[in-house]
Amino acid sequence: MVSVNGQDFNLQLVDTAGQDEYSIFPQSHSMDIHGYVLVYSVTSMKSFEVVQVLHDKLLDMVGKIQVPTVLVGNKKDLHMERVIKPEEGKKLADSWGAAFMESSAKENQTAVEVFKRIILEMEKVDGNAPSEEKKCAVM
Numbered sequence: 229m230v231s232v233n234g235q236d237f238n239l240q241l242v243d244t245a246g247q248d249e250y251s252i253f254p255q256s257h258s259m260d261i262h263g264y265v266l267v268y269s270v271t272s273m274k275s276f277e278v279v280q281v282l283h284d285k286l287l288d289m290v291g292k293i294q295v296p297t298v299l300v301g302n303k304k305d306l307h308m309e310r311v312i313k314p315e316e317g318k319k320l321a322d323s324w325g326a327a328f329m330e331s332s333a334k335e336n337q338t339a340v341e342v343f344k345r346i347i348l349e350m351e352k353v354d355g356n357a358p359s360e361e362k363k364c365a366v367m
């Protein structure tokens with residue numbers, strides 16, 4: 229359960245575990261899913277490339293030009309190993325019409341923030357309709 233602007237949201241998460249640019253994007257990943265969190269590592273150019281391939285496949289699968297998405301640059305705590313600048317992530321997210329943030333799995337706060345941001349993106353599509361409790365599925 230995540231609370232955003234005083235509203236409680238019941239999030240159901242689906243982890244794609246091990247998707248790479250060669251994986252076939254299962255159709256089940258596009259059904260009854262309201263928003264997507266695409267995560268790369270700021271220490272890996274490869275992961276930044278993979279996330280772009282996954283985004284293309286995702287749009288193909290859902291048959292839309294835009295879906296509620298948050299692009300996340302993870303491992304921001306690894307300063308010495310960083311190879312992707314925040315501006316590069318932001319630029320990519322902007323080209324998708326997606327939200328962007330950097331996070332570290334070592335900081336609980338940024339992990340919660342990811343889920344708040346995807347709820348806000350899903351709300352935009354819903355036209356911000358107020359209600360008591362909403363159910364959302366995030367992948």
Ligand SMILES: Nc1nc2c(ncn2[C@@H]2O[C@H](COP(=O)(O)OP(=O)(O)OP(=O)(O)O)[C@@H](O)[C@H]2O)c(=O)[nH]1
Nearest residue numbers: 244245246247302303304305306331332333334335
């Ligand atoms: N320093 C640091 N290490 C991280 C962070 N996030 C993940 N890791 C480490 O990175 C490694 C991979 O993390 P996973 O969560 O297995 O990555 P994943 O992308 O979910 O992997 P798959 O499920 O196989 O796709 C682990 O050793 C984690 O401890 C982070 O924000 N900072």
